[in-house]
Amino acid sequence: MRAVTITLLNTRSDAERIRAIWHMLNSSQEVSYFLSVGWVENWLATLPEDVSVSLAVISQAETPVGAFFIGKSRVVRKRVFRSQAVFLNTTGMPEYDALCIEYNGIPLTDGHKCDLMDIIESLPIDWDEIFFPALDSKAFPANSLDTLRPPYVLVVDKVVPSPYVDLQSVREAKDGYISLLSANTRQQIRRSYRRYQEKGPLNCRAAANAAEAHDMLAELIRLHQATWMARGKPGAFASAYFRKFHERLIETRFHTGEIQLLRISFGNTVVGYLYNFIFRRRVLFYQSGLAYTTDPHCKPGLVCHVEAVRVNAEAGNLTYDFLGGESRYKLSLATHQNRLIWVRIQKPRMKFKIERKLRAIKQLLIAWRSSRKQNIYEQ
Numbered sequence: 200m201r202a203v204t205i206t207l208l209n210t211r212s213d214a215e216r217i218r219a220i221w222h223m224l225n226s227s228q229e230v231s232y233f234l235s236v237g238w239v240e241n242w243l244a245t246l247p248e249d250v251s252v253s254l255a256v257i258s259q260a261e262t263p264v265g266a267f268f269i270g271k272s273r274v275v276r277k278r279v280f281r282s283q284a285v286f287l288n289t290t291g292m293p294e295y296d297a298l299c300i301e302y303n304g305i306p307l308t309d310g311h312k313c314d315l316m317d318i319i320e321s322l323p324i325d326w327d328e329i330f331f332p333a334l335d336s337k338a339f340p341a342n343s344l345d346t347l348r349p350p351y352v353l354v355v356d357k358v359v360p361s362p363y364v365d366l367q368s369v370r371e372a373k374d375g376y377i378s379l380l381s382a383n384t385r386q387q388i389r390r391s392y393r394r395y396q397e398k399g400p401l402n403c404r405a406a407a408n409a410a411e412a413h414d415m416l417a418e419l420i421r422l423h424q425a426t427w428m429a430r431g432k433p434g435a436f437a438s439a440y441f442r443k444f445h446e447r448l449i450e451t452r453f454h455t456g457e458i459q460l461l462r463i464s465f466g467n468t469v470v471g472y473l474y475n476f477i478f479r480r481r482v483l484f485y486q487s488g489l490a491y492t493t494d495p496h497c498k499p500g501l502v503c504h505v506e507a508v509r510v511n512a513e514a515g516n517l518t519y520d521f522l523g524g525e526s527r528y529k530l531s532l533a534t535h536q537n538r539l540i541w542v543r544i545q546k547p548r549m550k551f552k553i554e555r556k557l558r559a560i561k562q563l564l565i566a567w568r569s570s571r572k573q574n575i576y577e578q
Contacts, residue, residue, distance in 0.1 A: 203264075203313055205321040208254040210243050210268075217243075217254045220266050224306040231302030231335060232478035234288065237452040239268075242298070245444045250290055255322065257305075257313060265307035271324070280554045282327035282545075289332055296332075297441055301361065301483075301522050301539055303331065304338040315343045319351065319544060328354075328545040333523060336538040344540075350547040354555075357541045362533030363520040366482075369512040369534075376508050384531045388505055391498040399466015403506040406460040409453040415460040416449060419472035422488030435486060445474075461510065463503045471503045480517045482507075500528050508532075 208217050218240070225236050232238055246252065250270075257265040272291030274284040288303055289296045307313060318340075319329060334341035336358075347353050369376045377385050395401075406412035420436045427434030436442055449458055459475040459482070471489035475482050484507070489499040508519050521529040523539040545551045 202259060203317045203321055204258050204261075205318065205323060206256045206258065207269075207323060208256060210246075210252050210254060211248075213254070214243075220254070220256060220263055223263070224266060224308065227308045228306050229479065230306045231304070232457070232476045232481075232483055233300040233302055234304065234306060235457075235478055237448070237455060237457055241444065241448045241451060245440070245447055246290070246295060250292065250295060252290060257307070257318060257321075259311065259313075263308075264311040265305055265313060267305045269322075269324075271326075274328075276554070280550050282548075282550070283325060285322070285324070285326045285329045287329065287331045289330075291330070294438060294440060297435065297438055298444060299333070301333045302335040302338075302537075303333045304335050305340050307339060313339070315340050315346055316348060316351075326546070327548055328543050328551070331540075331542045331544070334540045334542065336540050341540050341542075344542065347544065352545045352547065352551065352555075354543040354545060355540065356543065359523045359525060359539050360530070361520060361523045361537040361539050362529045363518045363535055363537065364508050364532065365534050366508070366512040366516050366518055369508060376505065376512065379534050381531065384501075387498055388501050390496050391502050394494060394497050395465040395468070395470060395502060397465075398468040401506075402462075402464050403510060404462045404464075405510065406453075406458075406462075409449055412449045412453050412458060412460045413446065415462055415472050416445065416474065418462075418469075419460070419474055419486065419488030422471065422490055423486060426489065426491065461503070461507055463499075463506050471499045473503050473507050475507065477511075477516065480515065482511045482516050482519045484519065484521050501532070504528070504532055 210217060221239055222236055224230070225234075243252070252268050252270050255267050255269050256263050257267075268288045270286040270290035270292070272284050272286065274282050274291070284291060286296075287305070288300055305313075305318070331340065336342070344353060364376070368379060372378050377388055380388075406415050420442070424434040424436055452458055457476055457478055459473075459477050461473040461475070463470045463473070469490050471487055473484060474486040475484050477483075484504070487500065487503065489503065491497075491499060504519075504521075511519050520537075521533060
């Protein structure tokens with residue numbers, strides 16, 4: 200007999216009950232901003248009517264002890280491998296999941312533990328595989344993946360660092376934040392500041408109200424889109440849904456202190472804008488709009504983040520998190536790292552077994568070709 204039962208609630212008809220459950224989970228456990236009441240309520244409010252998402256309520260002895268949202272979608276890989284997929288706290292549709300949830304997980308009430316096997320076996324829907332995107336490696340269910348048992352198969356799609364700055368270390372550093380960084384990074388930062396200081400005095404301004412935040416977001420979008428379009432890519436804000444989500448998030452959540460928009464300038468020269476979230480004294484860098492110049496020694500990203508670290512350290516916040524990615528600037532500016540994990544749990548389907556076998560053969564071929572090239576170069 201399973202220790203838990205799972206009930207699915209409709210996000211439209213059961214909205215009040217869902218709100219009560221999610222508020223309860225947020226008050227009883229420390230969740231990430233991407234699972235906070237503010238983010239989730241905004242997400243549900245902006246999804247189109249035809250996008251179906253349900254809340255899976257985990258109960259023990261008829262008492263709710265946890266919950267997670269699920270989206271369902273038909274997935275096709277390589278035009279051959281088809282599966283009925285379930286997605287944790289996302290829709291399974293790239294257009295809407297471009298919001299890029301991170302530090303994902305399944306929130307549980309304080310003092311309760313759940314068995315991952317019980318949860319996946321109790322799901323009252325048909326599925327072939329469950330996608331767990333951007334899991335917080337320290338939280339449930341990522342910290343319980345090793346309890347998965349046959350016949351289920353765990354597929355790890357990727358593991359990426361989430362570099363961050365420990366702001367307490369910054370406050371304690373005798374020579375300031377940049378003294379915690381490598382010599383090369385310090386040199387680039389100092390040289391960049393010298394170039395910008397020729398333009399006039401430094402000004403790092405935070406939006407004081409929602410109206411200013413909207414104005415700063417508009418300028419951030421303009422710079423962000425110009426940068427990515429110059430690289431031949433659409434940019435995050437090319438999506439109408441993406442813009443709608445963040446405009447509403449600012450409108451409904453700025454007053455809570457969760458939204459931080461920063462404008463960094465020297466004299467009349469704008470260096471860039473940063474769009475951050477602040478939740479339980481943890482700062483999450485989400486998007487930027489940077490004013491690049493032809494001067495290779497002007498590093499707008501480095502300067503903007505150094506100023507953001509300074510502002511948030513002075514404000515008494517705990518961490519400044521660059522979120523997932525292996526970009527050089529993130530790694531060079533960080534003092535510590537977390538990990539985010541993308542995994543799938545699959546049922547024992549022959550199509551998945553064939554897919555894994557073909558992938559293994561492909562990896563062997565790649566390794567063989569690489570080795571062969573190396574041998575040729577060494578001759």
